[in-house]
Amino acid sequence: MTGSPRSAKDFFAPLAVGAPAPLREIPARPSRAIHFFDPSNPKMAAKVPDMVGTVDVLLGNLEDAVKADNKEAAREGLVTIARETSFGPTQLWTRINALDSPWVLDDLTTLVPAIGDKLDVVMVPKVQGAEDIHYVDRLLAQLEAKAGLDRPILVHAILETARGVANVEEICGASPRMQGLSLGPADLAADRRMKTTRVGGGHPGYLVRRDPNPDQPDAVRPTYQQDLWHYTIARMVDACAMHGIYPYYGPFGDIADVVACEDQFRNAFLLGCVGTWSLHPKQIAIANKVFSPSVEDITHARRVVAAMGDGTGAVMLDGKMEDDASLKQCLVLVELAEQLAAIDPELKKQYDAIEVPAGE
């Protein structure tokens, strides 16, 4: 039957006859690094098979950073790579072109029939509001039905316009396909008319200065650089948590500055993000390190879990109060460690070696 009226109760109904049923819950699959490659670049494409298993997500990028003349080659290159590669535990994502571009329709109508059974997530750039997700949602359902796919392809939105940020909650709740959000700091900075020309990361001019000391009015007053992206990432994290989907940092363009890259990734991890983008092979190890809880954190978390017994009341551990709420914080880390250990043997070894003294 077609054309039946839709109500809120139909949120989880397929949007096309024959399309797979939407998922009720987005699986928490490890995605510490979403590694971008240009499928039209032969050197990058050649590296993809060997990267399987070393990174949680491989993303064939079709949008910005792919030259206009190479758009078709990138699309076809991704089809070839997807068909010829066995991805094992590594997810395959793509970033399609913007919804107002001349390429996006061909991106979706080519990729879904050709490699829809291998594609886990479609990343949609420059999402402005729920209407953009509704468009992609329906089109994907039609294409999935036509291709006879038996599981839905998920959708990930990049937050990179002021309007997108203003509509972040409705974007996250626009479809059961919504898997997560990434920050697009370069496009967002331009759209907001911010005055940084960097691709993500901080800026030395964005700072606070210590008050003058009346006793030493001429003394140097230290300054403290602030995080330009704190507000946006915090909004993303809340909107994603509210809708049961996953927030990610985005690109860190200063490939050479591995120290600041690690700092930016860690800020996002601490605020609640589950992963980030990697633009260059050397950013993968940084992301894997930062988005995997440390042995020290897991040791502490497990000690709290053990000390809290039935999970109620308050206890003292190392001079600090722990209670029902801090137990929940620790469980976030313990659950993440379990998910990562299931796919990362080296981490599993480290986490398994942790000994928690009984009876604390």
Ligand SMILES: CC(C)(COP(=O)(O)OP(=O)(O)OC[C@H]1O[C@@H](n2cnc3c(N)ncnc32)[C@H](O)[C@@H]1OP(=O)(O)O)[C@@H](O)C(=O)NCCC(=O)NCCSC(=O)C[C@H](O)C(=O)O
């Ligand atoms: C940033 C790069 C252009 C740097 O490339 P290159 O100068 O070639 O770097 P290296 O010489 O250090 O490379 C060493 C070898 O590694 C290969 N390589 C480089 N990058 C990748 C990669 N991403 N995946 C696989 N392999 C890679 C090189 O080919 C070298 O190989 P070999 O010569 O055989 O040793 C380049 O890294 C790059 O283009 N990265 C991806 C950039 C990208 O995807 N940008 C788009 C996302 S960011 C964005 O869109 C902004 C966002 O939307 C926003 O609005 O904020």
Ligand SMILES: [Mg+2]
């Ligand atoms: Mg962008």
